[in-house]
Amino acid sequence: MKLKKPTESFSRQQLILALGSTSLAILLWLFVTSGNIYTMTFEMPIEARNLSKQKAHREEVPQIASVRLKGRGLDLFKASILKRFSEFKLVLDLEGISNEYEFILSDYFEKYPQKVVIPDAYNLLFIEVAHPNRIKISLDDYSVKFVPIIPNVFISMMPGFIQVGDISMTPSAVEVAGPKDKLENVESIETVLDSIINANMDKRGSIQLKSLGRLVEYSQKTVFYSLDVQQISERIIADIPVRILNKPINIRVFPSPQTVSLTIVGGVDRIANLSNKDIAIMIDFNQWSMDKQFYEPTVQLPKDILEWRDLSPRSLELGVARESN
Numbered sequence: 001m002k003l004k005k006p007t008e009s010f011s012r013q014q015l016i017l018a019l020g021s022t023s024l025a026i027l028l029w030l031f032v033t034s035g036n037i038y039t040m041t042f043e044m045p046i047e048a049r050n051l052s053k054q055k056a057h058r059e060e061v062p063q064i065a066s067v068r069l070k071g072r073g074l075d076l077f078k079a080s081i082l083k084r085f086s087e088f089k090l091v092l093d094l095e096g097i098s099n100e101y102e103f104i105l106s107d108y109f110e111k112y113p114q115k116v117v118i119p120d121a122y123n124l125l126f127i128e129v130a131h132p133n134r135i136k137i138s139l140d141d142y143s144v145k146f147v148p149i150i151p152n153v154f155i156s157m158m159p160g161f162i163q164v165g166d167i168s169m170t171p172s173a174v175e176v177a178g179p180k181d182k183l184e185n186v187e188s189i190e191t192v193l194d195s196i197i198n199a200n201m202d203k204r205g206s207i208q209l210k211s212l213g214r215l216v217e218y219s220q221k222t223v224f225y226s227l228d229v230q231q232i233s234e235r236i237i238a239d240i241p242v243r244i245l246n247k248p249i250n251i252r253v254f255p256s257p258q259t260v261s262l263t264i265v266g267g268v269d270r271i272a273n274l275s276n277k278d279i280a281i282m283i284d285f286n287q288w289s290m291d292k293q294f295y296e297p298t299v300q301l302p303k304d305i306l307e308w309r310d311l312s313p314r315s316l317e318l319g320v321a322r323e324s325n
Contacts (some may be wrong), residue, residue: 057139090109153167161229163229256316261312279302
């Protein structure tokens with residue numbers, strides 16, 4: 001059997017891997033086999049401590065700083081591999097700060113070397129903070145408030161189905177906390193954008209709240225939603241009383257007939273529980289005229305009912321008489 005020749009792409013990949021392996025081997029040899037002292041830049045997390053409980057950050061504090069450390073090649077190499085599993089960090093002490101303070105980082109850590117946390121096992125020496133060279137701390141009064149949750153969910157129904165009521169959120173409100181200036185204009189919290197497509201049954205699940213940034217905290221970041229989805233059906237509702245609006249004092253108004261019937265269309269369970277008291281049939285007396293005999297009423301349905309039709313009778317007479325004293 002004749003063997004196939006390697007493709008050009010495969011040969012290029014092998015060359016890249018070989019060069020990478022060679023470069024790594026040279027780097028390991030430089031750091032590990034030599035006992036020379038080197039300087040290397042590391043990224044270290046910044047931790048701001050001892051913030052007063054009555055205060056909150058007005059502006060975000062950088063989370064990472066680039067720091068130059070000095071040590072033997074072996075220690076630097078070990079730190080570069082294992083520092084994510086160790087407690088490397090820079091600590092800023094905020095005790096006593098009331099409103100604003102600017103830290104010149106290299107000067108601050110030179111004055112307080114204990115604030116540079118490097119595990120003793122690595123035998124590394126702090127040189128300086130390369131970036132950022134300074135951090136401005138700006139504080140505001142700490143504030144807490146409850147705000148409602150606004151669902152940001154696009155919903156579409158499968159043909160023949162309807163959403164009954166609004167999407168329900170549990171809880172309906174959350175506690176938000178942070179700087180007073182930041183919370184003054186926060187009147188509600190939206191969920192992240194999501195969608196429910198072609199729904200044909202009840203939906204339940206969890207959804208996250210949209211972040212307002214690291215300065216604002218929520219009592220919980222995830223809430224639960226439920227959506228009532230029902231098959232569309234129809235039902236005749238009879239004996240719905242007719243109401244007269246804007247009736248003058250000392251005037252008696254008699255609609256004829258005094259009740260009507262109609263067909264409603266909506267979710268099968270929703271319309272099954274609907275009574276004639278849930279539907280408003282109204283005639284505005286301001287439309288009355290001695291020359292006009294019949295009046296078409298206005299129909300008002302609950303907002304989660306799809307539609308109405310077949311009003312019977314369609315028009316009604318109004319009898320008007322002055323009340324006797």
